Amino acid sequence: MRWIWFDRFEEFESGKRAVAVKNVTLAEDHLHDHFPGYPLMPASLMIEGMAQTAGILVGEAKQFSEKVILAKVRKASFDEIVRPGDQVRYEAEIEQLTESAAATTGRVWLGDRQIGAVDIVFSHIDQNMSGLDFPEENFVFTEEFMALLRTYRHNGEARVTL
Amino acid sequence: MSTMPRSEIMAKVRDILVDVLSVDEDEVTDDAILTTDLGAESIDFLDILFRLEKEFGIKIPQEQLFNRDIVSNAEYLNDRKLNAAGVAALKKAMPYANLTDFEKNPDIDKLADVFTVAAIVNFVEGKVNNG
Numbered sequence: 642m643r644w645i646w647f648d649r650f651e652e653f654e655s656g657k658r659a660v661a662v663k664n665v666t667l668a669e670d671h672l673h674d675h676f677p678g679y680p681l682m683p684a685s686l687m688i689e690g691m692a693q694t695a696g697i698l699v700g701e702a703k704q705f706s707e708k709v710i711l712a713k714v715r716k717a718s719f720d721e722i723v724r725p726g727d728q729v730r731y732e733a734e735i736e737q738l739t740e741s742a743a744a745t746t747g748r749v750w751l752g753d754r755q756i757g758a759v760d761i762v763f764s765h766i767d768q769n770m771s772g773l774d775f776p777e778e779n780f781v782f783t784e785e786f787m788a789l790l791r792t793y794r795h796n797g798e799a800r801v802t803l
Numbered sequence: 804m805s806t807m808p809r810s811e812i813m814a815k816v817r818d819i820l821v822d823v824l825s826v827d828e829d830e831v832t833d834d835a836i837l838t839t840d841l842g843a844e845s846i847d848f849l850d851i852l853f854r855l856e857k858e859f860g861i862k863i864p865q866e867q868l869f870n871r872d873i874v875s876n877a878e879y880l881n882d883r884k885l886n887a888a889g890v891a892a893l894k895k896a897m898p899y900a901n902l903t904d905f906e907k908n909p910d911i912d913k914l915a916d917v918f919t920v921a922a923i924v925n926f927v928e929g930k931v932n933n934g
Contacts (some may be wrong), residue, residue, distance in 0.1 A: 712846045745855045
């Protein structure tokens with residue numbers, strides 16, 4: 642299984658806002674355990690989906706020069722269950738962005754209904770953990786995540802050049 | 804330029820700390836230490852800084868609130884304690900904090916204790932009213 646919790650960017654405004662969609666399918670093994678006979682998309686994995694959407698938005702804002710790590714989930718609330726066949730939309734906005742960190746607000750949509758909210762604080766770890774050594778390479782934004790950003794197309798043209 | 808009264812700053816800081824740290828309003832007293840009394844972890848400080856910036860419309864460079872250079876400067880350190888010159892430098896860098904207790908045992912591992920609610924309010928007061 643690959644640790645990618647959305648399928649495609651639908652909108653991407655550099656440094657501001659991104660929308661990603663996730664199609665929930667019974668082909669995902671975890672749904673058969675959560676729960677047997679009653680498959681529900683786990684809220685924890687929707688938080689991860691938002692974190693990946695917002696994390697790439699924050700990373701792109703500084704041209705992926707920083708290692709962006711989830712520092713804190715400020716808030717996560719869900720009002721409805723999500724089932725196989727549903728398409729969830731993660732809408733993330735950058736609220737604050739500094740040299741060392743970023744704060745994002747996020748809304749989770751099912752069709753035209755907002756069904757959740759996930760607000761996150763990210764840390765640029767190289768700026769916050771002085772004294773600790775991290776690998777030189779950017780292990781956060783791997784090729785797998787870069788490929789996700791390239792999935793965004795606007796009017797048939799790539800909007801994000803990497 | 805109109806100034807914001809301290810009571811108003813305190814009320815806003817209290818709201819932020821209640822929200823970020825999930826503590827009760829009456830726990831947020833002047834003397835409460837953010838880490839040991841209110842349960843703040845290092846990552847919560849990032850969150851608190853962001854909310855202070857937003858609430859008060861100010862910019863808070865991290866090094867202005869906490870100057871890492873002093874506690875990592877070998878000239879100021881004797882083992883993990885600050886020497887007199889180090890304490891003097893710290894007082895200059897952190898005029899908003901009460902360092903009286905810290906001075907008695909200037910162990911840099913105890914420095915987080917100087918971040919009381921009053922210290923945060925003092926800091927914000929300085930930023931809001933004096934720029």
